[in-house]
Amino acid sequence: MAPRHTARLAQALILAAFLGLAxxxxxxxxxxxxxxxxxSGFDFLLEPAGFALGESLLAFEPEDSTLRAFAAGLANTLRxxxxxxxxxxxxxILTGFARMGDNPLLxxxxxxxxxVFRNVPLLLQLLAWYFILTDLLPAxxxxxxxxxxxxxxxxxxxxPWWGEQGFETPEIxxxxxxxxxxLTPEYLAMLLGLVLYSAAYIAETLRAAVEALPPGQRLAxxxxxxxxxxxxxxxxxxxxxxxxxxxxxxxxxxxxxxxSLAVAIGYPDLVSVAGTSLNQTGRAIxxxxxxxxxxxxxxxxxxxxxxxxxxxxxxxGHE
Amino acid sequence: xYRLAPSPSARARIGAVAIAALACLASPAHAGKTLDGxxxxxxxxxxxxxxxxxxxxxxxQGQWRGLDVDVCRALAAAVLGDANKVRWVxxxxxxxxxxxxxxxxxxLSRNTTWSLTRDAALGLHFAGVTYYDGQGFMVxxxxxxxxxxxxxxxxxxxxxxxxxxxxMSDYFRAQGIKVKPVVFDKFEPSIxxxxxxxxxxxxxxxxxxxxxxxKEAPNPDDYTVLPEIISKEPLAPAVRRGDDEWFxxxxxxxxxxxxxxxxxxxxxxxDGLKASPxxxxxRFLGVGEDLGKSLGLDRDWAxxxxxxxxxxxxxxxxxxxxxxxxxxxxxxxxxxxxxxxLYAQPLR
Numbered sequence: 001m002a003p004r005h006t007a008r009l010a011q012a013l014i015l016a017a018f019l020g021l022a023x024x025x026x027x028x029x030x031x032x033x034x035x036x037x038x039x040s041g042f043d044f045l046l047e048p049a050g051f052a053l054g055e056s057l058l059a060f061e062p063e064d065s066t067l068r069a070f071a072a073g074l075a076n077t078l079r080x081x082x083x084x085x086x087x088x089x090x091x092x093i094l095t096g097f098a099r100m101g102d103n104p105l106l107x108x109x110x111x112x113x114x115x116v117f118r119n120v121p122l123l124l125q126l127l128a129w130y131f132i133l134t135d136l137l138p139a140x141x142x143x144x145x146x147x148x149x150x151x152x153x154x155x156x157x158x159x160p161w162w163g164e165q166g167f168e169t170p171e172i173x174x175x176x177x178x179x180x181x182x183l184t185p186e187y188l189a190m191l192l193g194l195v196l197y198s199a200a201y202i203a204e205t206l207r208a209a210v211e212a213l214p215p216g217q218r219l220a221x222x223x224x225x226x227x228x229x230x231x232x233x234x235x236x237x238x239x240x241x242x243x244x245x246x247x248x249x250x251x252x253x254x255x256x257x258x259x260s261l262a263v264a265i266g267y268p269d270l271v272s273v274a275g276t277s278l279n280q281t282g283r284a285i286x287x288x289x290x291x292x293x294x295x296x297x298x299x300x301x302x303x304x305x306x307x308x309x310x311x312x313x314x315x316x317g318h319e
Numbered sequence: 320x321y322r323l324a325p326s327p328s329a330r331a332r333i334g335a336v337a338i339a340a341l342a343c344l345a346s347p348a349h350a351g352k353t354l355d356g357x358x359x360x361x362x363x364x365x366x367x368x369x370x371x372x373x374x375x376x377x378x379x380q381g382q383w384r385g386l387d388v389d390v391c392r393a394l395a396a397a398v399l400g401d402a403n404k405v406r407w408v409x410x411x412x413x414x415x416x417x418x419x420x421x422x423x424x425x426x427l428s429r430n431t432t433w434s435l436t437r438d439a440a441l442g443l444h445f446a447g448v449t450y451y452d453g454q455g456f457m458v459x460x461x462x463x464x465x466x467x468x469x470x471x472x473x474x475x476x477x478x479x480x481x482x483x484x485x486x487m488s489d490y491f492r493a494q495g496i497k498v499k500p501v502v503f504d505k506f507e508p509s510i511x512x513x514x515x516x517x518x519x520x521x522x523x524x525x526x527x528x529x530x531x532x533x534k535e536a537p538n539p540d541d542y543t544v545l546p547e548i549i550s551k552e553p554l555a556p557a558v559r560r561g562d563d564e565w566f567x568x569x570x571x572x573x574x575x576x577x578x579x580x581x582x583x584x585x586x587x588x589x590d591g592l593k594a595s596p597x598x599x600x601x602r603f604l605g606v607g608e609d610l611g612k613s614l615g616l617d618r619d620w621a622x623x624x625x626x627x628x629x630x631x632x633x634x635x636x637x638x639x640x641x642x643x644x645x646x647x648x649x650x651x652x653x654x655x656x657x658x659x660x661l662y663a664q665p666l667r
Contacts (some may be wrong), residue, residue: 038442051484181453
């Protein structure tokens with residue numbers, strides 16, 4: 001047999017052994033659960049959840065199914081992760097530019113911010129942002145008015161938005177602010193924490209990519225009569241960007257996974273919903289495997305997308 | 320160019336993973352009875368909470384104290400003859416049932432509510448109620464809320480991992496009121512968020528509310544606990560299914576602590592009462608009949624339990640009642656003949 005075939009055969013055998021082990025693990029677990037009188041299975045997903053969610057992009061009531069609760073949790077995760085990815089990219093690129101720029105003040109500030117946000121554990125940053133927001137902001141009945149219908153208070157940022165009665169302007173009423181849309185302190189702290197943490201890494205990645213270019217590139221561009229700015233934007237950045245893309249996408253993927261820390265500051269994401277369901281039903285393995293499967297699938301999809309982007313980027317070459 | 324054949328070291332690693340996976344598949348140990356295991360280890364593995372003052376919390380010397388803790392100490396005294404032979408396993412709300420199911424602990428004595436789903440579907444047995452609790456609400460006095468029914472559209476801080484979220488949702492659905500829970504996985508952020516004014520109310524079991532108001536509030540007088548108790552929370556120790564002998568030992572030790580209060584057997588008097596002419600006291604202390612034998616224990620088991628931690632009334636007063644910082648009234652947790660609902664099945 002050709003060596004290539006041997007390798008294929010070995011791979012097939014390893015794969016078969018792995019799948020066999022996985023199946024054995026699953027059946028043994030199910031058997032042991034049954035032996036110990038522990039109910040298992042995914043039937044609980046269709047039963048009413050029985051608990052409410054503080055905020056949800058997807059309309060959710062306690063009488064809805066647990067499955068819908070998981071979906072609402074996932075929607076909440078995406079609600080913070082997707083804008084987080086866009087903002088982290090924007091803030092990261094701007095910080096990276098500032099870090100590499102000529103202005104010493106900007107450079108110093110960017111460098112200090114990168115050091116702080118990269119070196120403090122994300123969980124601590126999230127808790128710090130959350131308690132800064134909830135401690136410092138005024139109570140809802142004394143909300144800061146930032147503009148017509150825009151209020152900032154302990155219950156979050158209220159904005160005019162389309163609601164049940166058409167376009168609504170938030171008003172101070174009852175326990176807080178009613179009408180329009182509201183971004184809770186939990187959401188704002190999550191977004192802020194995730195964006196700044198990831199942006200610091202992206203800025204450093206970008207700087208590393210630019211500084212890794214051979215110095216001749218910049219010198220040649222300057223010799224051609226380009227200004228330093230033109231040399232950076234037209235010659236250095238396009239090359240650096242290609243090198244930076246894989247680590248940057250991996251950082252954005254990390255942002256998505258880090259969103260699972262949300263329950264620490266009371267944001268009802270997928271992990272929070274799974275934790276509550278686990279406690280109501282006692283189905284530990286089931287609830288956790290749903291979370292793992294969702295994160296795995298979404299991460300793999302995102303990784304495939306980023307590989308596609310990288311491939312296109314490489315093909316594109318110099319235009 | 321990135322697709323490389325697995326290197327020899329990678330192959331070795333795959334092999335190691337496979338062996339580890341096989342090891343995980345080995346059958347659960349059928350070590351026979353839980354009691355035999357405890358005796359051969361010389362230690363009772365007791366699952367407690369990670370820290371609820373009055374129920375289970377380590378003090379400044381690292382000693383575990385509380386009502387749930389004393390149940391385990393009484394059990395260790397009854398079974399092993401020494402209340403200190405306990406290995407404390409602090410468990411989060413999410414971990415607790417798995418720890419019991421998998422055999423990591425022999426008993427779960429961790430302010431856990433006895434409910435149908437848990438009893439029927441989690442492979443465990445509850446061995447008798449040690450504290451009748453109920454869920455309540457705490458609000459800031461300046462909010463001028465005097466009833467839970469005024470909490471329409473309020474945001475309510477709550478710690479996840481309990482029956483609390485569901486009770487709250489049930490209660491407000493029945494009232495036709497909508498509220499917004501803000502759910503935290505840890506205790507500290509949940510109360511910090513409430514005291515910073517993020518939520519208009521905080522909800523948990525009434526016993527814990529008393530503690531939080533007394534010990535965690537910046538100024539206890541600024542906060543008040545609302546009169547509504549919205550749920551029944553009978554807190555009970557639990558054991559794994561499949562070992563009826565051990566279940567009986569735990570059940571009757573809990574019963575014995577309550578019966579001791581009824582019979583007037585206290586920690587201080589337990590030795591002196593051996594001379595008592597009362598047949599019920601004699602039976603309890605193993606002077607006449609040997610009740611321990613049917614449980615697989617010796618005749619002094621109940622006497623040792625009471626000598627170690629006192630009777631139920633003493634345990635209550637020391638940990639959550641009049642002699643404790645919580646100062647909770649006996650309420651439902653008084654004996655049946657003293658206005659409460661504690662009623663021990665007869666030890667005979």
